[in-house]
Amino acid sequence: MVRNQHDVVVVGGGVAGCFAAATAAVEGVDVVQLERKSRQKGGFIACGDAMKSPRDPSNYPGPIDMDAIASDEAVLVDSNIDRIEFWDDAVGVRKVLPYEDGSNVVDRYEFGQRLLEQAADLGVEQHYDTVVNEVVQNGRVTGVKAIRDGEPVTYGCDVLIDAAGAQSILQDMVGFESLDTPGDPTFEVPQYTHFGSAYREIIETDEPVEYHDAIVGKPLEELGYIWYFPRTPTEINVGLGFQMNKEPIPLVDRLRRDVETRPEYQKAAVAEKFDGKNKLGSAIALRRPLDSMVAPGYLAAGGAAGTTHPITGKGIRGAAYSGYSAGRAAVEAIEDGDFSEHGLWEHNRWLYREHGEAAKLASWDAYNVAANSIDVNVLRALTALLPEKEIRGIVGTSTEVDDLKSKLFVGAGLARNALSEFRAGTFDTLGVSKSELYDAIRSVGQTRDHVTAYERQYEAYPEDRSGFESWLSDRNRIDRDFYDALDLSTDEQKY
Ligand SMILES: Cc1cc2nc3c(=O)[nH]c(=O)nc-3n(C[C@H](O)[C@H](O)[C@H](O)COP(=O)(O)OP(=O)(O)OC[C@H]3O[C@@H](n4cnc5c(N)ncnc54)[C@H](O)[C@@H]3O)c2cc1C
Incomplete structure (x- = not known):
């Protein structure tokens, strides 16, 4: 040896x-x-x-x-991404979230x-x-x-x-x-439910896609999303990921089903370059x-x-x-x-x-916990209602600091919008009831409060090993308080 x-x-x-x-x-x-x-x-x-x-x-x-x-231009293949687009065709939603400081595709x-x-x-x-x-x-x-x-x-x-x-x-x-x-x-050691499973392909289209300067996300039937990330106007990284605490989704078939519905991908094929490594999947930490x-x-x-x-x-x-x-x-x-x-x-x-x-990642995880506690169709209706500013805060494309005014706006505004969307029948295809949606809106408020509590706690992380137990016990208290607010049973609690 x-x-x-x-x-x-x-x-x-x-x-x-x-x-x-x-x-x-x-x-x-x-x-x-x-x-x-x-x-x-x-x-x-x-x-x-x-x-x-x-x-x-x-x-x-x-x-x-x-x-x-x-x-090196072989590395930075697209430096013009200036927004995320979130599409949910079932409720006719297309949200455009500008990036504050841009994103790139490599x-x-x-x-x-x-x-x-x-x-x-x-x-x-x-x-x-x-x-x-x-x-x-x-x-x-x-x-x-x-x-x-x-x-x-x-x-x-x-x-x-x-x-x-x-x-x-x-x-x-x-x-x-x-x-x-x-x-x-x-x-x-983290549990397997703290991970997601993700898969992607690189495909080529005949014609340029109109969203070549955006990255696109679409919801899945389980907590997770499908993405279209253009590398060039005709070369797209398409993929999907879902969280492992949910029913498994056959990733390759599900992606294929999605791609087949898209008019711009009708003549698309998996790219031949990259030594055949155009179909890859792996685990992803979602904790x-x-x-x-x-x-x-x-x-x-x-x-x-x-x-x-x-x-x-x-x-x-x-x-x-x-x-x-x-x-x-x-x-x-x-x-x-x-x-x-x-x-x-x-x-x-x-x-x-x-x-x-x-510390920010740890506090944003509260949104993951909350999203897991909400039925996926209710979550889709909620996302359709959420102001873009709120979504940008959740996905991390904005660093705007919360203030009381924006908090009140979110709660009251969401409830008002929910009512008018119900009257218009927007959520009929999702089979979501008013009470489910109002509960979810309340969860957003609870979650925002806990995001702030977590952020403060993580910023006070112990300078040395000796302070860890006491810090952890305070952090666990925030967890318990959050689980109570969301009414989660022991089995539903993430940590
Ligand atoms: C499908 C998918 C899409 C994603 N999309 C994005 C995205 O668009 N943007 C983004 O920022 N992040 C994305 N991520 C997440 C991102 O890829 C990871 O967070 C990042 O790669 C983690 O980097 P890492 O160096 O920690 O691990 P990895 O990139 O996984 O590298 C680990 C390395 O360790 C090696 N290794 C493992 N075990 C052993 C062993 N026993 N002996 C020797 N070597 C070993 C592996 O071969 C590998 O090279 C995505 C992840 C997936 C799965």
Whole structure:
């Protein structure tokens, strides 16, 4: 058996893995990045390919030069997306939600390839064709075992960064309960119901689509959505995702059924380029970021840490900044020689308190909890009624701060609109009753209050490990209060 010793082992060659590995390597730390795919296939990731502007350095911290990556026209295939469109044909709804600071569609393969190249250029040693199949631990995580090119290899390390994506297999391998922690481990492995299942194809049309400068979402019969994200006016990333706590949807057939109804896709075919990788599916985290992303000798980042938007499922940016944070915290722990939860806590602290976006994701998860508690047809009627400003707040395209005035407007305005839409018969096809809709409107109010409560709680995330239990108990109190407000039984409670 070949044995290697490194300061840091990063598992995963996706966004989180590249940001983590590069951040640690530029600080002179010895980093190896392990990826099960070949070098040539690195970057083939199931994705809708939409991301916040790579040109804005405030979106993507760390040494990876996103501007250089985005300057490559093979990567940034559409930088003209200025809005989300939400279509629900059953109720004749078409909502147009402008982006405050734009979104972009990238070629996910080329983007992934450039990230791997940059990580290597910044000093990361990369081992491809390397499948990690065991975690080594002794009071703390001390490395992994893998099969590399068919040969068993052991990689020892001071810090293991788990960037193996949503439903990371590493989390099934670490015995968190057996690690040396001052109390119960702060790291808790997420349940499968906290994930979604998503699938996408890249198709080509004969004629340009009229929504080439928008990204389009449409509701599914279960909680989830279908998307059309144009890469070019004639090349569209079409896909769908749904939450795993609902009845499974046969993704490929369901997508096909949808595409067949669209006039603009009548002559469309799956694109032949990209080495046949035009049909890809994967799990997606649809939960709040983990309460703690650290364990002795171990850090989680990206999909493995749940830094994905819990409503839209967008996770590229969360993977980037949480990867950066993990790399940074690993370096600090190595400098201090402290690989305990306490020594690695900086990862949690930075993400929740200093950078703050993880706190926002955690608070937005309240909308996911509420949406899960509402029948999908009622939710569609509710979405049809919601003002665009409110939806923008939920899907994260607006950062406008709530004020009392807007709160009152939402409650009263929704009820008024509901009445007139019922009179007009708008919701007849959905079979939704007035009382169901009024209950859902009340839930929106309850949810907004709890979003604010969660945000405050996450902003007060403990500076160090010692404050965790007390913080968690306050956070759990908000959970209970929210579940009570939504009248959720124990089985229906997400956490
Ligand atoms: C269909 C779909 C559409 C999406 N659309 C969007 C979108 O439009 N915009 C957006 O921002 N986000 C989107 N997301 C989410 C986004 O893709 C993820 O949040 C993001 O890729 C997470 O990055 P990551 O680096 O954490 O994990 P991943 O990108 O999943 O990378 C993990 C890497 O680890 C490797 N790996 C896993 N296990 C092992 C092992 N045992 N040994 C070695 N290597 C291993 C994998 O091969 C992979 O390369 C979508 C997700 C899906 C599934």
